Amino acid sequence: MSLTPPPNPELDELKRYLRDRHGVDLSHYNRSFLERRLGIRMRHHNAESLGRYLKILSENKQEFPQLLNVLSVNVTEFFRDGALYDALRAKVLPVIERVSQSRSSREIRVWSAGCASGQEAYTLAMLLDDYFGRHSPSWKVRIYASDIQEAFLHEAKAGRYPKEKAAQIPPEFRRRYVAEAAGSIEVCPSLKGMVQFFKHDLATPPTVELVDLVFCRNVMIYFSLDSKDHILRRFHGCMASGAFLVLGGSEIILKSDLFELADDWHKIYQRIDQPHPGGDQPNAGARTHR
Numbered sequence: 001m002s003l004t005p006p007p008n009p010e011l012d013e014l015k016r017y018l019r020d021r022h023g024v025d026l027s028h029y030n031r032s033f034l035e036r037r038l039g040i041r042m043r044h045h046n047a048e049s050l051g052r053y054l055k056i057l058s059e060n061k062q063e064f065p066q067l068l069n070v071l072s073v074n075v076t077e078f079f080r081d082g083a084l085y086d087a088l089r090a091k092v093l094p095v096i097e098r099v100s101q102s103r104s105s106r107e108i109r110v111w112s113a114g115c116a117s118g119q120e121a122y123t124l125a126m127l128l129d130d131y132f133g134r135h136s137p138s139w140k141v142r143i144y145a146s147d148i149q150e151a152f153l154h155e156a157k158a159g160r161y162p163k164e165k166a167a168q169i170p171p172e173f174r175r176r177y178v179a180e181a182a183g184s185i186e187v188c189p190s191l192k193g194m195v196q197f198f199k200h201d202l203a204t205p206p207t208v209e210l211v212d213l214v215f216c217r218n219v220m221i222y223f224s225l226d227s228k229d230h231i232l233r234r235f236h237g238c239m240a241s242g243a244f245l246v247l248g249g250s251e252i253i254l255k256s257d258l259f260e261l262a263d264d265w266h267k268i269y270q271r272i273d274q275p276h277p278g279g280d281q282p283n284a285g286a287r288t289h290r
């Protein structure tokens with residue numbers, strides 16, 4: 001029995017159009033995800049086929065941003081899956097601290113890859129500032145946060161969110177790191193100063209290096225298996241020795257010689273520093289200094 005879906009020439013044509021006309025490369029995206037998402041826009045226009053939808057897309061300037069919107073599931077929140085952050089504090093940060101001490105580093109680097117409007121990055125900033133502030137106050141924490149969509153990055157940099165989002169933040173952190181104004185909340189300047197937002201497409205090589213912790217949650221859903229594999233290899237190449245990778249609750253690494261499971265429930269993985277010698281990992285283990 002073949003698991004390969006039948007060819008879909010109309011989808012191929014639409015992908016070609018988006019690549020050639022808008023420079024958007026959908027070749028990495030999971031096919032059923034793409035078909036589901038395109039279906040939303042097709043229904044909106046009563047387009048009975050992808051060919052018909054492509055005609056609408058090419059004739060109507062307003063349609064392209066709408067399509068980008070549905071291709072980007074942008075739901076995010078502060079302290080999303082709260083117990084994950086308890087597990088990080090209890091199990092992961094002490095290991096990162098120990099490993100960093102052993103290489104006499106005083107800087108902790110974290111990358112929130114696919115950060116949407118920034119809540120994940122600010123959550124990590126609060127957690128790490130609190131943890132290292134108590135344990136190793138002279139250490140510097142740097143959070144790198146990237147997304148493919150500039151509109152999200154704009155919102156993220158402003159660090160201002162509707163007031164009702166405050167309830168997602170534990171009261172102690174809220175008191176220390178968030179200012180409440182009429183109708184909105186804003187993360188405090190010291191927190192903003194810890195986070196550097198930048199545009200980055202995960203289908204291209206990373207621009208950060210020697211990272212101690214990578215968060216890439218609820219993003220891999222966009223990618224085909226092959227592309228996921230490439231991304232994991234790139235993560236491995238830019239991570240420090242003994243570093244951790246955290247995926248979304250429903251995302252798993254099926255089989256890898258680059259990462260081992262550290263916490264199954266919370267989908268926390270640890271970098272394997274010396275992957276199997278027969279493996280094909282160009283960057284694996286290449287960096288041993290910071």
Ligand SMILES: C[S@@+](CC[C@H](N)C(=O)[O-])C[C@H]1O[C@@H](n2cnc3c(N)ncnc32)[C@H](O)[C@@H]1O
Nearest residue numbers: 072073075076114116147148201202217218219
């Ligand atoms: C559901 S949000 C996840 C936000 C956050 N990580 C979380 O779990 O709450 C997915 C994000 O991935 C971003 N994204 C999608 N494709 C991407 C790509 N190729 N490179 C970088 N980010 C991408 C989207 O723009 C969106 O902001």
